[in-house]
Amino acid sequence: MSEANSTMKQVTPDSAVQNSANGKYDAVIIGSGISGAITAKELTAKGLNVLMLEAAPAKDMSYKGFKSYLSNYYENASKDNNSPYPNNPNARMPRSTDVSKLKPGVADAKGYLVQNGPLALDSTYTRVTGGTTMHWEAKILRMLPDDFSIKTKYGVGLDWPINYDDLMPFYQMAEREIGVSADVEEQGFYGIKYEPGYVYPMHGLPPSYLDKIVAKGIDGAEFVLNGETHTVKVRPFPQGRNGIPNERYNNGQGFTPVGALSTYQVEQGGRCQGNNNCVPICPVQAKYDARKTLVAAAKTGRLDFLPQAVASKVVVNEHDNNIQHIEFKHYASTSSTEHTVHQVHGKIFVLATNAIENARLMLASKLPSSSGLVGKNLMDHTYLLAWGLLPEAAGTMRGTKCTSGIADFRHGEGRKSQAPFGVDIHNDGWGWATGSPFSDVESLVDAENKFGRALRQSVVNRISNQLLFAFMVEQTADESNCVTVDEAYLDALGNQRPVIHYQLSDYSKAGIAYSRHTSKVFFQRLGAKDFSSYSPLDYGHFQYEGEDYYFRGGNHFSGTHIMGTCAANSVVDENQKSWDHNNLYLVGSGSMPSIGTSNTTLTLAALCYKTSKHIIETLSQYSVGVVSDSDYKIAKGASHE
Amino acid sequence: MDNQTYLVQQFTELSGALTDFNAFALNGTGLVQCYYDTLTRLVGHAIVEELLSTFVSLYESASNHEQFNEALRKHILGDEKFGPVARNIIKLWYTGTWYQMAHFWRDAYGMSEEDMTFFVNSASYAEGLLWQAIDANPSGAKGPGYGSWSAPPNIHFDNGWQFKPFTHTSK
Numbered sequence: 001m002s003e004a005n006s007t008m009k010q011v012t013p014d015s016a017v018q019n020s021a022n023g024k025y026d027a028v029i030i031g032s033g034i035s036g037a038i039t040a041k042e043l044t045a046k047g048l049n050v051l052m053l054e055a056a057p058a059k060d061m062s063y064k065g066f067k068s069y070l071s072n073y074y075e076n077a078s079k080d081n082n083s084p085y086p087n088n089p090n091a092r093m094p095r096s097t098d099v100s101k102l103k104p105g106v107a108d109a110k111g112y113l114v115q116n117g118p119l120a121l122d123s124t125y126t127r128v129t130g131g132t133t134m135h136w137e138a139k140i141l142r143m144l145p146d147d148f149s150i151k152t153k154y155g156v157g158l159d160w161p162i163n164y165d166d167l168m169p170f171y172q173m174a175e176r177e178i179g180v181s182a183d184v185e186e187q188g189f190y191g192i193k194y195e196p197g198y199v200y201p202m203h204g205l206p207p208s209y210l211d212k213i214v215a216k217g218i219d220g221a222e223f224v225l226n227g228e229t230h231t232v233k234v235r236p237f238p239q240g241r242n243g244i245p246n247e248r249y250n251n252g253q254g255f256t257p258v259g260a261l262s263t264y265q266v267e268q269g270g271r272c273q274g275n276n277n278c279v280p281i282c283p284v285q286a287k288y289d290a291r292k293t294l295v296a297a298a299k300t301g302r303l304d305f306l307p308q309a310v311a312s313k314v315v316v317n318e319h320d321n322n323i324q325h326i327e328f329k330h331y332a333s334t335s336s337t338e339h340t341v342h343q344v345h346g347k348i349f350v351l352a353t354n355a356i357e358n359a360r361l362m363l364a365s366k367l368p369s370s371s372g373l374v375g376k377n378l379m380d381h382t383y384l385l386a387w388g389l390l391p392e393a394a395g396t397m398r399g400t401k402c403t404s405g406i407a408d409f410r411h412g413e414g415r416k417s418q419a420p421f422g423v424d425i426h427n428d429g430w431g432w433a434t435g436s437p438f439s440d441v442e443s444l445v446d447a448e449n450k451f452g453r454a455l456r457q458s459v460v461n462r463i464s465n466q467l468l469f470a471f472m473v474e475q476t477a478d479e480s481n482c483v484t485v486d487e488a489y490l491d492a493l494g495n496q497r498p499v500i501h502y503q504l505s506d507y508s509k510a511g512i513a514y515s516r517h518t519s520k521v522f523f524q525r526l527g528a529k530d531f532s533s534y535s536p537l538d539y540g541h542f543q544y545e546g547e548d549y550y551f552r553g554g555n556h557f558s559g560t561h562i563m564g565t566c567a568a569n570s571v572v573d574e575n576q577k578s579w580d581h582n583n584l585y586l587v588g589s590g591s592m593p594s595i596g597t598s599n600t601t602l603t604l605a606a607l608c609y610k611t612s613k614h615i616i617e618t619l620s621q622y623s624v625g626v627v628s629d630s631d632y633k634i635a636k637g638a639s640h641e
Numbered sequence: 642m643d644n645q646t647y648l649v650q651q652f653t654e655l656s657g658a659l660t661d662f663n664a665f666a667l668n669g670t671g672l673v674q675c676y677y678d679t680l681t682r683l684v685g686h687a688i689v690e691e692l693l694s695t696f697v698s699l700y701e702s703a704s705n706h707e708q709f710n711e712a713l714r715k716h717i718l719g720d721e722k723f724g725p726v727a728r729n730i731i732k733l734w735y736t737g738t739w740y741q742m743a744h745f746w747r748d749a750y751g752m753s754e755e756d757m758t759f760f761v762n763s764a765s766y767a768e769g770l771l772w773q774a775i776d777a778n779p780s781g782a783k784g785p786g787y788g789s790w791s792a793p794p795n796i797h798f799d800n801g802w803q804f805k806p807f808t809h810t811s812k
Binding site for chain 1: 658660661662710713714718727728731732735736738740758759760762763766767772774775776777778780781782783784785787788789790791792793794796798801802
């Protein structure tokens with residue numbers, strides 16, 4: 001991992017256009033996040049030639065470039081989840097700091113996402129090389145088997161055309177690529193199963209001291225829901241960050257973690273150091289991000305990477321409805337909107353931007369699909385936060401952002417009437433809810449008038465004792481939640497911006513309200529003082545059965561090009577291939593018809609492995625130069641060296 | 642000792658009294674001079690020197706820590722002019738952030754145009770005393786090592802600031 005491994009062959013727009021006109025590219029991939037990176041790595045490993053367009057610059061592929069993100073973060077007075085990443089008017093990204101309370105009937109266009117309401121959604125994504133995995137937290141859960149058939153089992157949302165068993169082998173591949181730290185014996189619950197003898201690449205991360213205090217207080221708490229008893233147990237999360245390699249992995253071959261990317265020798269990131277900063281940036285790169293996969297793809301010599309190229313239009317052949325080319329706008333500098341317009345051709349095209357941008361691009365290209373579902377069924381995990389002060393110093397603000405949580409409300413018959421949820425115990429205290437720890441210092445000094453020893457002691461009591469539960473509540477598909485485009489809202493390059501229409505159903509609200517109920521029981525058992533409050537002035541405020549709540553977005557945009565069983569009920573098939581356009585794939589969480597209570601990345605990564613396999617099989621029928629299976633080592637596990 | 646060195650030393654002592662971190666701990670951040678310069682740049686030399694001489698006279702006339710704290714509260718933290726400055730010094734040390742002064746203060750004492758809320762530099766964020774107080778690393782820097790989060794925090798006051806009754810040799 002210490003060799004010079006950040007060399008990415010970058011092409012100029014002119015040579016990309018020339019190459020594509022000469023028929024060089026088997027696949028054109030739009031976006032360098034985890035979906036695009038995995039697809040590129042799989043395809044190039046099979047001998048296929050790939051062109052990848054990335055809307056952002058690619059300076060961060062060097063160690064120096066990465067370090068500039070860190071300096072931005074340290075110096076930025078706001079520490080929101082996109083704070084390390086430079087503002088780029090040519091490929092803007094949403095920031096939670098742009099979100100404010102909406103006035104009924106008035107769209108709010110001050111951020112990149114145009115918020116059409118009725119509720120404002122503060123979710124974000126990151127438009128840089130490596131995509132949102134740059135700022136993701138990297139909790140990396142499999143979905144529960146039940147999550148794939150919620151319509152059939154519970155009468156809510158939509159079913160998948162495939163099930164857990166279909167995804168199992170691909171989950172394994174995704175866990176290898178991301179480098180997951182977890183112990184199988186702690187993760188096999190509520191139907192989650194593994195192939196016999198399977199172990200994760202690395203051992204699970206140790207729980208935080210805070211986790212242990214919380215577990216001591218709430219393990220064994222019982223809740224009765226729809227006649228079923230849910231017994232609480234604090235459990236560790238699988239993590240997409242480097243831990244101690246498991247020597248039993250891959251039939252005893254072990255696992256080599258991928259550390260920091262650099263142009264010169266930097267031994268860093270081979271193991272998590274507990275920087276407590278997974279979001280918005282892991283300073284040592286122990287957390288997986290998609291640049292690691294991109295670099296592996298680039299090493300094949302078959303990936304042409306074109307940064308600063310914003311896909312602007314998908315153009316269809318009238319005679320067979322296939323994609324003829326993709327038009328893109330290339331800019332020379334983020335400080336100028338000057339750009340040139342080009343088009344690229346390939347055998348197949350893969351849109352791997354993200355759920356919002358994939359839909360935005362299709363709609364801006366006037367391709368809403370024959371089902372009319374592009375952009376519809378927008379989902380996200382909705383979070384309720386509940387925060388309190390423990391009676392003792394719990395060492396809060398140490399460790400990764402979150403090491404453990406509660407899975408016992410993710411399953412069961414209760415799902416017929418209210419949304420299920422997972423629970424995170426936040427090692428970073430009240431940060432998400434109140435801006436801790438800085439806000440605590442401000443209030444102790446300016447409002448409580450503390451100084452000297454009394455201040456220092458209060459800082460301990462106010463911060464080290466903090467406990468925040470984040471309840472991640474499932475949202476089911478609803479066509480009225482959607483992303484659209486509008487000529488009235490353009491970005492600096494003249495591309496249409498996403499317009500978000502977002503509301504919470506009573507099913508969601510009932511789940512959120514129940515999660516709040518459980519938090520009260522937890523705080524009581526822990527002897528913690530409950531500080532949660534949900535102001536009607538908050539942009540995420542809503543009332544349910546007379547009580548005030550607010551929600552936060554989960555940055556898990558999904559559902560905007562759902563997969564299904566036919567062109568009438570979905571946008572893509574089980575391989576994420578467009579029903580309408582035979583050479584087009586829309587990949588990522590946009591393909592998910594339901595999201596359960598798992599952070600979406602592992603499942604969307606698994607889907608990309610399934611899609612890559614399908615693409616390779618399809619292209620080999622056209623007898624392009626696909627290498628033989630014996631050379632195809634990636635899926636079998638000899639990558640990473 | 643030249644006057645500049647003396648002022649910086651008194652600034653360190655005042656900072657110690659306000660934050661409860663001793664000179665050793667404050668010097669260990671490497672930021673004493675930087676914070677002194679930031680303060681004088683933003684609120685002006687005159688006010689800083691006035692503040693420090695007030696501090697010295699309070700210190701010299703107090704016979705124990707309790708008495709000193711009372712005087713500090715009344716004549717510095719509870720003073721119309723010095724209070725906001727002293728509170729900014731505390732927040733600067735605890736968070737590495739300079740906070741913009743309140744409007745009434747700006748109007749009354751003619752603040753610099755640079756007076757905005759900002760991190761003094763990237764080191765100041767990582768050296769915030771709040772992290773030391775709770776035995777945690779600053780989020781995103783100084784990673785303490787794999788698994789360290791599993792043990793209880795080691796919270797102590799060993800490097801707290803001590804009031805020592807004034808003797809005329811201490812200058």
